[in-house]
Amino acid sequence: MVSSKQSSEEALLARPHVRPAMLWEPVPGKPGWVRCNLCEKRCIIAPGRYGACGVRKNINGKLYTLVYGLLTAMNIDPIEKKPLYHFYPGSRVLSISTVGCNFYCKFCQNWVISQSRLEKGLYGVYKTPEEVVDAALRYRADGISYTYNEPTIFFEFMYDTARLAKKHGLFNTMVTNGYATPEAVDTLGSLMDAATVDFKGGGNKEFYRKYVGVYDPEKIYNTILAMRDKGWFLEITNLVVPKVGDKEEDVRKLSRWIVENLGPETPFHLLRFHPDYKMMDYPPTPLETLEKLASIAMDEGLKHVYIGNVLGHPLEHTYCPKCGYRVIERFGFTIVSWRLTKDNRCPKCGYKLNIRGEYRGRPTTPYSLL
Ligand code: SF4
16 A cells, blocks of 8 residues: 555656755665765755755655756846856856755845745746756856855756756856865866855854854865865855854954965955844944955955945955056946956056956846746
């Protein structure tokens, strides 16, 4: 006799967005149990149970993704929105997401999708990689960005889409919390061209434990090194949460690590926090705090320090690290003035800036295709 659990799992397996997962292994000595090796949570999952991200399930001793192509967003964005300021500036990216996340940030701005496994169940509009790439080409995007929720948790769809996108001359970028395993980065390899890695609260361990639900943020550094070794272009952000995630020594330490491991010309964005989700009673980050942290990052040797989520701030712009000339002027996500030469040199002193790709000059306001 077929149990109701069995028949509901059979029904689940018949859905197009339920696919065999990548990067998992059986657990020795525990028949039917699996270990997911996609992110550093490395969940050990009993039969019939889900991983911590809520979108990977052990069905009959095999791991499945439940969100293959189940999209919650498909938007055209300026690449500056990621933020990627030094990678094909002025280009347009088709941006996609699903539900779910491996982090539990209490301040998440996209909590409606990232945390919905807990509150609303799975939902989205089913698309194939062919449909996503076709949309990117039809709407004249320069690349695809895997973003809004943590793309690691929809790895299989990202992988297939990135492969197809490459064949059509599109670039791939991801916006990530940096908790993918080095194996996951290795599997993506040269399919991924760039990543924005988002720190929160300066990478402070206690902050991650209390507000993110992650106990070992140190692992993020290894993942970034794996990305670097694969040749991905990297920009680092840090969300500054007032009072609880704004320590000067943390930003100093993080800046020093970036200088030593990724180089002083790595773009570093200090992002202003706005009250959201479970942290509605916290104020937006004071401007003085952001400016103080920016000056600390510069003291540590970083040449491209930006302040994000503060419209019209002078640290939205790019300055030549050698002569200080304002070479790119921005207002929010829009480039309002581009002064570099065709090969990304300062027109005043000839210094070559750390910018990958040419200026595309195709401004857009974000709009949805779903
Ligand atoms: S991707 Fe999900 S299931 Fe896999 S280790 Fe991370 S949280 Fe666990």
